[in-house]
Every structure is written in C-alpha cells, then in structure tokens.
Amino acid sequence: xxxxxxxxxxxxKPSGYCPGCLHSLATRLISDVITELxxxxxxxxxxxxxxxxxxxxxxxxxxxxVAHGRAPAxxxxxxxxxxxxxxxxxxxxxxxxxxxxxxxxxAANRGENFTxxxxxxxxxxxxxxxxAPTTLIGQKTTTTVYGRDPxxxxxxxxxxxxxxxxxxxxxVARYALxxxxxxxxxxxxxxxxxxxxxxxEGFTFIELLTNCPTNWKMSPLDTLEYMNTNTIPYFxxxxxxDVTAKEAE
Amino acid sequence: xxxxxxxxxxxxIAEAAVRGGCxxxxxxxxxxxxxxxxxxxxxxxxxxxxxxxGESEIASVNMVYGAAAMGTRAMTSSSGPGISLKAEGISYLxxxxxxxxxxxxxxxxxxxxxIQPAQSDYLQATKALGHGGFHAMVFAPNSAQxxxxxxxxxxxxxxxxxxxxxxxxxxxxxxxxxxxxLPPMKELSDADLPDWSLTRRNGRDWQGNITPIYTEAIxxxxxxxxxxxxKVWEEDDVKVEEFMVDxxxxxxxxxxxxxxxxxxxxLTLRAEGYKVGLIRxxxxxxxxxxxxxxxxxxxxxxxxxxxxxxxxQMREDxxxxxxxxxxxxxxxxxxxxxxxxxxxxxxVRDIVTGGTF
Amino acid sequence: xxxxxxxxxxxxxGIMSAGITLAQAAIEMGKHATYLPEYGPEQRxxxxxxxxxxxxxxxxxxxxxxxxxxxxxxxxxxxxxxxxVKAGGLLLANSCRVKNADxxxxxxxxxxxxxxxxxxxxNPKTANIVLIGILIGATGIVDKETxxxxxxxxxxxxxxxxxxxxxxxxxxxxALGAE
Numbered sequence: 001x002x003x004x005x006x007x008x009x010x011x012x013k014p015s016g017y018c019p020g021c022l023h024s025l026a027t028r029l030i031s032d033v034i035t036e037l038x039x040x041x042x043x044x045x046x047x048x049x050x051x052x053x054x055x056x057x058x059x060x061x062x063x064x065x066v067a068h069g070r071a072p073a074x075x076x077x078x079x080x081x082x083x084x085x086x087x088x089x090x091x092x093x094x095x096x097x098x099x100x101x102x103x104x105x106x107a108a109n110r111g112e113n114f115t116x117x118x119x120x121x122x123x124x125x126x127x128x129x130x131x132a133p134t135t136l137i138g139q140k141t142t143t144t145v146y147g148r149d150p151x152x153x154x155x156x157x158x159x160x161x162x163x164x165x166x167x168x169x170x171x172v173a174r175y176a177l178x179x180x181x182x183x184x185x186x187x188x189x190x191x192x193x194x195x196x197x198x199x200x201e202g203f204t205f206i207e208l209l210t211n212c213p214t215n216w217k218m219s220p221l222d223t224l225e226y227m228n229t230n231t232i233p234y235f236x237x238x239x240x241x242d243v244t245a246k247e248a249e
Numbered sequence: 250x251x252x253x254x255x256x257x258x259x260x261x262i263a264e265a266a267v268r269g270g271c272x273x274x275x276x277x278x279x280x281x282x283x284x285x286x287x288x289x290x291x292x293x294x295x296x297x298x299x300x301x302x303g304e305s306e307i308a309s310v311n312m313v314y315g316a317a318a319m320g321t322r323a324m325t326s327s328s329g330p331g332i333s334l335k336a337e338g339i340s341y342l343x344x345x346x347x348x349x350x351x352x353x354x355x356x357x358x359x360x361x362x363x364i365q366p367a368q369s370d371y372l373q374a375t376k377a378l379g380h381g382g383f384h385a386m387v388f389a390p391n392s393a394q395x396x397x398x399x400x401x402x403x404x405x406x407x408x409x410x411x412x413x414x415x416x417x418x419x420x421x422x423x424x425x426x427x428x429x430x431l432p433p434m435k436e437l438s439d440a441d442l443p444d445w446s447l448t449r450r451n452g453r454d455w456q457g458n459i460t461p462i463y464t465e466a467i468x469x470x471x472x473x474x475x476x477x478x479x480k481v482w483e484e485d486d487v488k489v490e491e492f493m494v495d496x497x498x499x500x501x502x503x504x505x506x507x508x509x510x511x512x513x514x515x516l517t518l519r520a521e522g523y524k525v526g527l528i529r530x531x532x533x534x535x536x537x538x539x540x541x542x543x544x545x546x547x548x549x550x551x552x553x554x555x556x557x558x559x560x561x562q563m564r565e566d567x568x569x570x571x572x573x574x575x576x577x578x579x580x581x582x583x584x585x586x587x588x589x590x591x592x593x594x595x596x597v598r599d600i601v602t603g604g605t606f
Numbered sequence: 607x608x609x610x611x612x613x614x615x616x617x618x619x620g621i622m623s624a625g626i627t628l629a630q631a632a633i634e635m636g637k638h639a640t641y642l643p644e645y646g647p648e649q650r651x652x653x654x655x656x657x658x659x660x661x662x663x664x665x666x667x668x669x670x671x672x673x674x675x676x677x678x679x680x681x682x683x684x685x686x687x688x689x690x691v692k693a694g695g696l697l698l699a700n701s702c703r704v705k706n707a708d709x710x711x712x713x714x715x716x717x718x719x720x721x722x723x724x725x726x727x728x729n730p731k732t733a734n735i736v737l738i739g740i741l742i743g744a745t746g747i748v749d750k751e752t753x754x755x756x757x758x759x760x761x762x763x764x765x766x767x768x769x770x771x772x773x774x775x776x777x778x779x780x781a782l783g784a785e
Contacts, residue, residue: 056460062456062457062458064315064447065458065461066315067311067337073303073314074318076275076312077273077316077321077323078319079315080299080301081323082448102308255639281645364647426629427639427668428633509667509668589670589671590670
C-alpha cells in the first residue's frame with residue numbers, strides 16, 4: 001500500500017492556506033507531477049499575488065515571486081532566456097482574469113512555451129473576499145453584498161473559452177477539484193501540459209476550479225457541493241483545445 | 250576592436266547595450282525612443298539574445314524582471330508616459346534586488362504631453378521612479394558617445410548593487426546623429442552569471458528564490474541597507490564635469506542636452522570676458538552635491554539652473570547645496586520647444602551683466 | 607570653423623536625407639558633424655526640418671537657432687525660418703515653390719528652380735540632390751568627391767539608374783552653385 005506523505009516540492013511546514021482550501025490540493029498536484037517527471041531541480045514556479053503568493057513560504061523548489069497579474073510577462077522573460085527550464089505560473093482569479101488580462105492573453109497569443117495554472121475560486125481570498133471577475137451571478141462577496149449583479153458588474157469571465165479562441169495555445173483545459181475523479185483528471189492534465197512544454201510545444205493553460213470556505217462562508221464540504229450545483233454548471237470542465245488530439249486523428 | 254560610426258543616439262545606445270552584454274530586451278513603442286527597440290529586434294537575435302515586443306510597458310518591464318532573475322543582462326526603454334507605466338516593475342526590480350537597465354528618452358509632459366524632446370522627467374527619475382522610497386543610479390549623458398560609454402557599463406553598476414540603473418536622456422539626444430566610437434563586445438559566459446541567478450540548479454542544493462515581498466523585520470533591514478548603499482554611491486560613484494568653474498563668478502548647472510547649449514554660452518561669454526563656468530551632473534542620482542556645496546561663495550555671485558523644462562526640476566537639489574549663499578536663477582524651454590544657443594546665451598548674459606532677468 | 611545648416615520643407619522632399627548625407631560627407635572628410643532632426647506625429651506630408659552643424663572641432667552644442675545656411679524647399683519653410691539666417695549667411699530656396707524671398711537683403715540668396723531641374727533630369731525626387739549640389743558648389747563645405755562617394759554608398763542597393771540620376775542631379779547642382 002503506497003505511503004501518503006508530504007509532497008517533495010512542499011516545505012515541511014503549514015501551508016498557510018485555510019483548512020479545506022483546495023489551493024493546498026492544487027499545489028500538491030503540481031508538486032507531484034514535477035516529481036513524477038523528474039523535474040524537481042529544473043522546475044521554476046512563477047508565483048503571483050493573492051492567496052497563490054502563500055507559495056512563497058510553502059514551495060520548496062525554485063521560484064520567482066512577481067507583481068500582481070504579471071506572471072505571464074515575467075515567465076516570458078524567464079523562458080526566452082532559459083528555454084530548458086520547466087516554467088509555470090500559478091495565478092488566481094484577479095491575477096489572471098482581471099489585472100493581468102493583457103499579460104495572460106498576450107503570452108498565450110505569442111505561444112510562449114510555458115504553462116499557466118489558473119486557480120479559479122470566484123473570489124479575492126487574500127484581501128478578504130471581494131468580487132472576482134469569475135464571481136458567479138448572484139454570489140455574495142464583500143463588494144457585492146446583495147449578490148453579483150450583471151447589470152453593473154458584467155458576467156463571470158470564462159478564461160478557457162477565451163484563450164482557446166487564440167491560434168497559438170496548444171492545450172487548454174478546465175478541471176474541478178471537488179471530486180476524486182476531477183482531481184485525477186486535473187493531475188493528468190497538468191502532467192500533459194508539462195510534458196508538452198518540455199517537448200517545446202508552446203503555451204498550455206490549465207484552469208482548476210477551487211473553493212474558498214472562508215470567504216464563501218461555508219464549511220469545506222458545503223463548498224464542494226456548491227461547486228457541483230453552481231460553479232461547474234457555469235464553468236464547464238473539459239478540454240477546450242488540444243492540438244495533439246487533432247494531430248493524432 | 251573599437252570602431253567609429255555616424256549613428257543616431259538611440260541606435261548607438263542599442264548597439265552599446267548589446268556590446269555591454271545585453272541579451273534580452275522587451276519594450277512597447279513610444280516616440281522618441283523607437284529606434285532602440287527597432288534596432289534590438291534584429292540585433293539581439295544575431296548575438297543569441299531575445300527581443301520581445303510587449304503588450305504594454307507594464308508587461309515589458311516585468312518580462313525584463315523575469316529575464317534579470319535568470320542572470321541575463323536585460324533592458325527596456327521608453328519615454329515619460331511609458332516610464333510611468335514601468336514604475337511598478339522598476340519598484341519590483343529594486344525590491345527583488347534585480348539588476349536591469351531602463352532607458353528614458355524623455356519628451357514633453359505631463360500626461361501624453363508632446364512627442365518632442367524635453368527634460369521633463371528629472372524629478373521622477375531622481376526622487377520616485379516607483380512606489381516605496383527606493384533609488385536607482387541615474388546617468389544623464391549629454392552626447393551619443395557618452396551614452397554609449399555609460400550604457401556599455403550600466404550592468405556593471407546594476408549587478409554590483411543588485412539594483413536597476415536608469416539612463417535619462419531626451420528626444421534630442423535620442424535622435425541626434427553623431428560620430429561614436431563603439432567599444433568591443435564583452436564576451437560573457439555562464440561562469441559570469443551572478444551566483445543568485447535562477448538558472449538551472451545543476452545539483453546546487455539550495456533553493457533558488459527571488460522575491461519582492463518580505464516579512465517586516467527583513468524588509469526594514471533591506472530598507473536600511475539600501476539607505477547605506479545610496480550613501481556609498483554619493484562617496485564613490487558621483488560623476489560630474491566641472492568646466493571653467495575654478496574662477497567662475499557665475500556658475501551654470503545643467504545636465505544632458507541643456508549642458509551642451511550651456512557650455513556654448515560659457516565659451517561665448519568667456520570670450521567676452523565674463524567669468525562663467527558650468528557644473529554638469531553626469532549622474533543626477535547620486536547628485537554631485539559637493540561640486541555645488543564647496544563653491545567659494547565669496548566669489549560666486551549666482552547659480553543658473555538651465556533645463557529644457559519649465560519649471561526647473563533640479564533647482565531644489567541645487568538650492569539644498571547653495572543654502573542661500575547666492576541667488577539661484579533658472580532658465581528653460583518646455584513642452585517640446587527646444588533650448589537654443591541664442592536663447593541660453595541671452596538669458597545668462599542678462600544675469601551676468603546685472604540685467605533684470 | 608563651425609558652420610550650421612537648417613534644411614526645411616515638407617515630408618517627402620528629401621530634406622532629412624539631404625541633411626544626413628551632408629553630415630556624413632563632412633565626417634568622411636575628417637570633420638565633426640551633428641545631425642538633429644525635428645520630428646512630428648505625421649508619417650507623411652508634415653513639415654520637415656533638420657539642423658546640421660559641421661566643424662573642425664568637436665561640436666559643443668547641436669542646437670543653434672540662427673544658422674549660417676538656410677535651405678528651404680517650400681513657401682511654408684521659408685516663412686517659418688527666413689529670420690533665422692545670420693546676416694551675411696546664405697539663403698538657398700527652391701524657387702518653384704518659394705515665389706517671394708524679398709524679406710532679407712543682408713544675406714546671400716540663391717533661388718533655383720530645383721523641382722523643374724529635377725523634372726528635366728527625369729526624376730522629381732532628385733530635387734533635394736540638386737539643391738545640395740548647389741549648396742556644395744556655392745559653399746565648398748564638403749568636397750565634391752567625398753559627397754559623391756556618400757551618395758554612391760547611399761544608393762548602392764537601389765535599382766540600377768537611381769544612383770546615376772542622383773549623380774547627374776549633383777553635378778547639375780554643383781555647376782549651378784558655382785556660378
């Protein structure tokens with residue numbers, strides 16, 4: 001029976017993530033895939049701003065911490081000058097879908113050969129639960145106290161759908177981390193994206209639907225159910241673009 | 250081998266950067282600095298470097314941040330409005346201790362201002378290139394040749410200090426064509442990479458990490474270290490040209506393009522018998538305080554701050570050294586209207602002849 | 607000896623390339639030169655101006671307001687800059703477009719129909735070279751052979767015939783200027 005132990009790329013200390021937060025699981029998946037691919041010494045984590053920045057204390061592999069929203073730009077500078085490194089950015093909602101929208105779309109459009117992993121939990125966790133570009137219609141946050149109203153705040157931003165419209169990206173997929181099946185698929189997706197990057201394929205984008213028990217003001221178990229009934233119907237999991245699948249046909 | 254060429258200032262900067270070891274550039278087009286990215290877009294690939302046209306100035310400076318973290322000599326360039334956008338990234342470079350070269354070919358301001366030359370960004374360059382109270386060394390060359398020499402060695406300072414370096418010029422110096430002597434290519438190898446760079450681990454057993462965020466006690470310590478570093482700059486790194494100052498009764502203080510027009514005025518007025526001199530800061534940060542502080546104010550009757558911007562922005566730095574020991578006057582043109590020899594000459598002549606300026 | 611030149615006209619009249627080529631030729635001769643373009647937002651058809659300073663000594667300021675030689679290709683350029691020629695200086699104008707150049711009587715004036723001359727030579731685009739030929743013929747600021755070599759360098763990759771046409775324009779201009 002396999003031993004369940006701390007993942008290699010995570011420091012031997014508390015993560016800093018709230019109990020029940022799926023960020024912990026997401027970082028663990030990334031860590032395990034890096035180990036499986038033998039990339040522990042070659043990986044470089046571009047750490048963005050938001051709860052994702054807790055990786056600074058928690059991630060034991062090489063990392064570069066960067067400004068809010070600019071991870072795809074910094075990763076561009078890294079990868080262009082050191083193409084052999086396995087480079088990934090781990091971004092949250094605000095980082096990827098609001099303040100860094102120009103950076104993510106432009107890096108994707110240039111087909112930069114790195115991987116962006118986007119943790120979508122529909123809120124701004126670190127600053128205390130304000131509306132995110134991905135907040136669902138009707139979802140309550142500290143800046144949408146009566147629930148998100150599309151008349152004044154628009155609609156939740158679908159990043160996989162946007163990015164998969166571009167010509168250059170090679171693999172774009174969304175997974176929900178609220179079920180064992182989703183977790184297994186997410187792990188396989190991350191692995192595929194990293195393998196494609198190592199093969200020099202080009203831009204890969206993985207969106208992980210996560211939760212925020214603290215700011216959703218729910219128990220962790222309730223958040224998983226909320227994701228089933230609210231998040232997943234709007235942000236549909238699946239592979240949005242996979243050029244290797246087309247080539248295999 | 251060095252070689253002479255008749256080159257545009259912007260192109261000379263770009264070539265000097267390549268010869269100084271620059272292997273990464275990211276930038277966004279803005280007049281009057283476009284020849285820098287245009288030149289590097291084909292030149293960097295020739296030497297195994299890379300060029301990226303960023304989606305914005307913000308993205309571009311953050312691309313430089315990423316490349317610099319890998320130990321690559323990296324640069325970006327822009328003009329006033331674009332430097333404002335880069336302010337975030339420059340602050341992060343300083344916070345993370347990353348060396349990089351930023352070039353500002355300045356134009357009329359504020360706002361979109363004008364695309365014509367102006368020295369409108371002195372305060373931004375020397376006082377607050379971004380949030381958080383940090384400084385970068387700011388070099389203000391006054392010719393294409395001096396720009397070449399400074400850019401060529403910019404990374405030596407940046408890597409020594411683990412801090413960005415700014416080269417502050419204006420649209421005149423960016424667009425002027427002059428003869429320049431280009432230095433030989435610096436041949437750098439992986440062995441020259443800074444030991445903190447995040448290049449492939451290659452068996453090193455420590456975690457490579459670079460961050461612009463710290464716990465409060467560490468940040469306070471880093472702030473204090475930066476403060477000490479700025480003091481060392483003031484002792485060791487000030488560059489200044491003093492021209493005919495020894496017996497001068499009137500001293501012009503001017504940097505960059507304004508210093509050339511001012512020097513012309515000094516020569517003309519000296520020929521007329523007036524004792525006029527010029528102090529030219531080559532580093533505007535660290536500012537050449539001593540050159541102004543230690544003037545003999547029993548002899549010096551007035552200081553004249555000549556800048557291609559209105560109001561003069563260097564004036565407070567000058568006044569803090571003059572300490573009311575003589576009057577400080579200013580003369581300038583602004584908004585993209587250029588200084589010219591006749592205008593500066595008349596303004597200075599008016600002062601030295603006791604006019605009502 | 608320091609000599610300044612202001613070239614002005616509208617974009618497309620070859621003003622900037624005339625200034626650069628002159629400065630380059632001066633440097634080829636071992637002199638010092640600066641070329642400073644004035645730039646505007648328009649990519650085509652705006653007003654064009656450049657200032658060239660040539661000297662035996664390193665050049666201190668590249669920003670004279672008043673010039674020794676003013677070369678204007680059209681009426682607007684003349685109106686804007688005629689006051690800036692130093693007394694005793696040279697005003698060289700394209701008389702096809704500058705109809706009236708009476709404002710100054712303290713400068714040497716050469717009014718030449720360079721557009722017409724260029725047209726006669728077969729290419730209106732060579733008007734700037736005719737003009738600079740006149741300047742060289744009249745002032746001797748650069749050596750004719752050196753300028754010829756600068757032109758050969760400039761046009762070496764162009765279609766056959768372009769260089770020859772420009773060299774003809776230069777010869778014609780120099781002959782006129784020397785008169």
